[in-house]
Amino acid sequence: MxxxxxxxxxxxxxxxxxxxxxxxxxxxxxxxxxxxxxxxxxxxxxxxxxxxxxxxxxxxxxxxxxxxxxxxxxxxxxxxxxxxxxxxxxxxxxxxxxxxxxxxxxxxxxxxxxxxxxxxxxxxxxxxxxxxxxxxxxxxxxxxxxxxxxxxxxxxxxxxxxxxxMSGHTDFDDYYPIAPADLLKRDVEVSAKDEARYEEIIDECDKKGIPHTSYMLGTQIMEEEVIVPSAMDIAKRAVSVFGCALWAECLLMEGGSMELAKSEFEAMNERYSFAECLSDKEKAYIGDDNPDRIQSIQFSWQYERCAVLLWALGFIELKYPTEICNVREIANLLRNYNSFEELVAASRLRSNEELLDMHTRILYYNWACVEARVNNQQMPAGLDGGVVQEQHFALNWLISANGQCGWDDICPNT
Incomplete structure (x- = not known):
């Protein structure tokens, strides 16, 4: 070696x-x-x-x-x-x-x-x-x-x-932490509906030409394990994620500036008063007067997470993840309401079954993307690996796939 x-x-x-x-x-x-x-x-x-x-x-x-x-x-x-x-x-x-x-x-x-x-x-x-x-x-x-x-x-x-x-070197462009295999051997019964969900998703993958395992992934969540946040909690998360992604976009765009970022952020905050809902990492990013470009790029990608959260609330549909979400549609939607109460009143929280179906689908899509990335291959069936990963993150939070952990600690393992 x-x-x-x-x-x-x-x-x-x-x-x-x-x-x-x-x-x-x-x-x-x-x-x-x-x-x-x-x-x-x-x-x-x-x-x-x-x-x-x-x-x-x-x-x-x-x-x-x-x-x-x-x-x-x-x-x-x-x-x-x-x-x-x-x-x-x-x-x-x-x-x-x-x-x-x-x-x-x-x-x-x-x-x-x-x-x-x-x-x-x-x-x-x-x-x-x-x-x-x-x-x-x-x-x-x-x-x-x-x-x-x-x-x-x-x-x-x-x-x-x-x-x-400590010298700042790494051989990785992406890294997915390994979790205790013992935790994946959960004390949960796989129901007939869980088996059917797996078979249905695998059939979808076959039709689209997306590679997959010949077995059920240990990270697949069973229906009895699903715990979904309240519509209010999802709404607060969606606006917080949007606010930070908007901040990042204002810094990255041509002609952008910190002044523009603060102005746009404050306009959203006046509407929703969401600053207190930010996670620790989000607060640290917004509080940094000179964030590095890579960090801003990472936060700008989180529009994809916001799209998933708004989908969960019934506002939009999620397209097959071959391209980025429609940010203008998301912005117009959120600016159409003046408070979390208005936003939640207009929402229609999707069923646990719908959320789990989407989580299972994106889990297997992400597995295929990770395999392609590791083996230096093209993303299968036109999938955008970045979009899939961000969607997986949000879906993990929506169904508590990583347990009752905070937003910052979600890990989209495959």
Whole structure:
């Protein structure tokens, strides 16, 4: 893999004795809810070279057949994990990544870790042995939903891609956090209607030429799990999202300015008094007198989320996501009312079944878009991957697909 070469050279430079064995340290950060899988997988992957295994304080030690050793120190105590991940997220939040969306998703990933395993092994001049150990640790990471942290504070995914470093580097243009697989094995019964919904969506995908899995995705939400916000809460979210997207557009457009953004925002606020409804991230963006362009672009994309919310309220129809929404239509609609009360009175909240049907459809569309992106392929059937992703985000919030979390913490996993 070669990722460890820098560490090896550094260690060698610090030692004047060529035969001296050094200690190497890697740390696995996992999202599994069953921490025993870490040790079990390590035993399985290193099985062919293990001579014996001994218990040590807070961990296990493998003695290899060449008499060298490797230690695993595992911790899954909730308070400890929370302290560590909070500190780690705060540390990496200062990383100068230009792609703020990847930074936010990386920080979200860090907060989702449930188990930390320190791995210490002896490092000698046998490069083949060193590469074997490192590659095996990556195999363990792959099988246990783990990422690998280096002493240089570089966090890698199990396929060897750099997610985040304090130098501001990343190998990702887009990143989707991995969630505990155990959470996807929810204690919920799949009803005949849920099965029928899946079959119907898959049939739609086949007719449109959209690739899909041959099985029901673990992230598909069942009808009994759906919890929908009130029409008032949806209306407040829609106007808040629109206000921030409008602010971003005023900064990005030709001839735009901060003065224009503030003027347009205040005009909407006089109509709806929605400023107090903004999420923490929205407040931070609006309160920044000099936001970077990338952040503004990301907020401008959120017109698509607003469109979904207005669809849920029965005001508009959602077209097949091959192009962006009609922003003028959304703006005219919202400016046709003078308060949340008027907006809600004119709405017709769609049924849970309608919301779930759309969520399931967009979930599988997004899966196809992610697969195309990962494999450097064109988006299938003319889908606009950006539109699909934004719609997925809003739909996750509408049916509580990520549980009872706030808007800022929604994650459109596939």
């Amino acid at each position: 070669g990722i460890f070469n820098r560490k090896k050279k550094q260690e060698a430079n610090e030692s004047s004795e060529k035969q001296e064995q050094n200690k190497a340290v890697l740390t696995l950060y996992s999202v599994t809810l069953d921490s025993s899988i870490i040790y079990d997988t390590a035993k399985e992957e290193f099985g062919s070279v293990i001579k014996s295994i001994e218990g040590i304080d807070n961990g296990l030690e493998f003695i290899f057949k060449d008499e060298t050793k490797i230690q695993f120190y595992l911790s899954d105590e909730i308070d400890y994990i929370n302290r560590q991940t909070s500190g780690m997220a705060n540390f990496f939040s200062k990383a100068p990544l230009e792609n703020k969306e990847v930074l936010e998703k990386a920080l979200l990933q860090i907060r989702m870790f449930t188990c930390i395993t320190g791995v210490t092994f002896e490092l000698n001049e046998d490069e083949q042995r060193t590469n074997y150990i490192i590659n095996t640790i990556y195999k363990i990471a792959d099988k246990t939903q783990s990422l690998i942290l280096y002493p240089s504070m570089e966090l890698y995914t199990s396929d060897g891609k750099l997610l985040i470093s």
